[in-house]
Amino acid sequence: MAPLPTPRGGHFTASHTVWDAALDPVAVVRSGDEVEVVAQEASGGGIRPDSTAADIAVLDLRRINPVVGPFAVEGARPGDALVVDVLSIDLETWGWTALIPGFGLLADEFPEPYLRTSAVDSTPGGGGVQLLPDVVLPLSPMVGTLGVAPPEPGPHSVVPPRRWGGNMDIRDVGPGARVVLPVGVEGALFSLGDVHAAMGDGEVCGTGVETTALVRVRLTVAPGRAPASPVVITDQRSFRLETSVATTGIGPDLMEGARDAVRQAVDLLSDERGISREDAYLLLSLAADLRVSEVVDAPNWVVTCHVPRRLLPGWPHV
Structure with a gap:
């Protein structure tokens, strides 16, 4: 693959909606480099602050869970591990949570589209996430989707998680967390997206507080240390006690x-x-x-x- 320059002082926004080893990287970075991305909320622009349940009913499922990337990491080869340190997550001021027909743990019991938008206040001492008039939830920003390209010929849906990471929705993948991914192809081809301002373990209805965010991560290659499947190392701050x-x-x-x-x-x-x-x-x-x-x-x-x-x-x- 031809090397691309690494922009300095900027952030990346280019997104895709499938995992595919044939995708061209948006940049080639060195092991240990930090990258900053603007991850769009999970509808890919289909939901807005003034949206209603009618917008859920016509949501283009081909656009959901866009991820930013892929980033090729110099020296990353199959059998290596890619260590992803989540350094910071800066949230948008609103997010959405919905019941999407056919999606969620109790999808058969909640067949109709339903939508709530929330105000997200992440300023120091701010109010958190306002889901209902009398319910304010603490912020627990996390990255729902991060992974590397699978070696199997693509494209592959971004929705289900797999050995190479992807849409794992592990609540503890917030600032201070480290995710260790097996590398499947040369350069790893790492991407991330699907940020939540708050989410419980299980994400039982199928959505968290889906929001746009500025995310900064560090990407480091650990030669020959590929785990069998992703491993998450959490910072104490990520636990909800x-x-x-x-x-x-x-x-x-x-x-x-x-x-x-x-x-x-x-x-x-x-x-x-x-x-x-x-x-x-x-x-x-x-x-x-x-x-x-x-x-x-x-x-x-x-x-x-x-x-x-x-x-x-x-x-x-x-």
């Missing part, structure tokens, strides 16, 4: 257990806060953490959905 009300899903199927735990939490939030089930489902996707709590006591396993206690004050009322 809150008391919670945890609903449970118990049975022999982890996916059904996840659905049971989330369904119970939807009903609990809707009843206690007097909000629609749709808003409760969105709220869980942003603020609750879905966890596998037990997988050793055959034949049943336990999945828990942890709802921050501040969203259910006083429950149960005894």
